[in-house]
Amino acid sequence: MAVVSSPSSTTPDTAGGVAAYGSPAPPPEEQLPKGTTLVGTLMVLVADAMVLVALLAVWWTIKGGAPAWPPRGVFVGTYLPSTVTITAVMSAFSMAWAVSAIRRNDQRSGAVALVLTVFLGLAIANAQWYTLFRTDFGINDHAYGTLLFLLIGYHLIHQLMAIVAVVLLGARALAGQFGRKGYDPLRAAAALWQYTVVAWFMILTAVFLFSPHG
């Protein structure tokens, strides 16, 4: 192994000063570059979406081979999913409103929008829970029921996680920790929130729009 002179063995050039050999390394506890929390959250959400894609792929495959889908006598109804859809769309707008208000340092509008968002989210979670609660079949009665429970359960869990994230980061926002300079964690929570809306539309398409259910 030929030994080549390593950087440490070269003579320091004091005349060059710091500028000559580049920037001083950032201290470790320095704030992350702008957008890092958001990028990380988006990466996890991409992976998360693949779980939903897999569940939906299974849904379409089993549906394709089933003699009747949903099985005869199974009734879910359209009232609750319609309610969830409308509420989800409203919550997407109120979440976007909250983020833009906090960015403008408008704490008062931010507070209204955040409370509204959390309220709408709780309404969605309640409706989903009720959908599962009032079905007249169980998770193990047929594949349709299993997948319905899994898909709505997937959405419900994400909705609850999003509510927790928005409550925690909303509180930090209202305490004045975010503003024009940095509101990255709040944007990350908002990304999770908007993902629950997207996920709901994917589930809605498969489960309710493309599967007539009386």
Added chain:
Amino acid sequence: MALTDTSEEIVPAPSPPEEPSPPAPSLGSGAAGNDHKAVGAGFLGLALAFLLAGGVLALVMRAHLVDPDGELLNARQYRQLFTFHGSILVFLFLLPAWTGLATAMVPLQIGAARLAFPRLQALALWLTVVGGGLMVAAPFVDGGRRVVSGWTLNYPIPAGGVFRGDGVEYLLLGVAIVLGAAVLSAANLVTTIAQLRAPGLTSRRIPLFTWSVLVSSAVMLLALPVLMAGLLMMFVDHHYGTRLFNGLTSSRGGNPLLWPRLFWFGAYPMLWALVLPALGVVCEIVAVFAGRPLVDRKRAMGAMGAIGVLAFAGFGSEVRNLADARPLFAIGALLVLAPVAGLFLNWLLTLRKAGKEEGTETVRQRLSGLPMLFVLGLLTVLAAGLGASVVSALGATTRFHTNYWAVGQQHLMYFAPATIAIVAAVHYWAPKLWGRHLSTGMGKLELLLLVGGAHLAFLPALVLGIQDMTIHTTDYSADQEFQLANWAMSAGSAVFALGAVLFALNLLVSVAMKRGRPADQDPWGGHTLEWFAPSPPPRHNFDVLPEVRSDTPVLDLRQGATP
């Protein structure tokens, strides 16, 4: 990140201020804090322990098969070992080993002080421990006798029956948790590479190991969740008595063809994601020991990216019952090999060009460095793996996916190159991470045992494939002419295992017991930023960063102001 275009000369870097370096993070100290080097070492220690465990299982299986009508194990025990051998080595050795190396090295390579989310990485480590614990517990709990599927984890609930006991549930949950940890760490690594690169380190200048980690992590982010969803559904089938993976009761049931498709959609790209960092390590070591950048660095990056994309195109080649689509998947499985071959050519041309530039003698002398010797050995295994994979992918006969040809192909293409690359990478980066060289003498012995063992163990598997010994065979009779190749496989796996044990001992003695030769800041004449940090690096990695004007900032510094 924009490169600041200053006209001033690159001035040789002054040595970073001398300061007492903190104690090096030791193996297994992942719990110590949020230092990415310690967490990475924790992952590596865990992986190494499971390499030895999975190896012991393999040895027991090979001892059983060394003679016809072996009586060491009954069929059930053999299948159980078979299952845990595969699951442990893939999910608890290869996966955490690469996660560990990436966790430790990526921030250093890109000139960052930390990971984007250090606590997330520590969480991933602990999740791996929990998932691994569940997997290891699976054969010992109630119903553990039924965990016999092989690593494809196909456990449909029998029609009209139930699957008794918790063993399968433990295994499914354990694997899902380990995969979840891998997804979190992949997201963390991608974010770190995207956001925390040193000024001037543009995306085209990313070091090739870091690039391979980026591609591998992206593949994992897309592939592993599908496998996790499959495991979740299989778990629900077992826990709640649903029937998604059994179509026999058509009014209630699902589709028995689903599981293999879901599994291989996740597992096939995952296998490539576990080979990709090995290719990245080879790129690093070849460039450094040739004393010049790769001849075609851009194409090397492109090739690794192409492997990441094409890995998804070939998944169906492993799925039976996909008859109509088989030709398409065969093309995918074949295409993914092309960029690997391209990289191979790139490495060889780099060595040739270095020989022309500096004289064959100088380069030959440099190539005797231990990490480079590992790489040369690895290339012989990879060449065999590529050949075996071409035959598998051509799909001349589907037998080669169900007999020992598949064992040989998977071990020569995925397991052995990845394992040898991990050993090479630890030899290469140990001086940086822990400030101590591993023993070179022991290293050479490891190299002989690992490379020789890989050839001796896995080439005869190809012979058994041609003789058509099926993959789950638990016994064979004396008149089947399988004995010679089986004997060679058993001997080879013992040799390979000895190499792994020596490697563990080497780490223990040289690093953990600090007997290794203390290392300079840049013992190999490196090219990338990690070699600018002190050995071992302080907690924040760099006191000062050199100006990055190319993909080889440290090489630039060494060559002075000459462009």
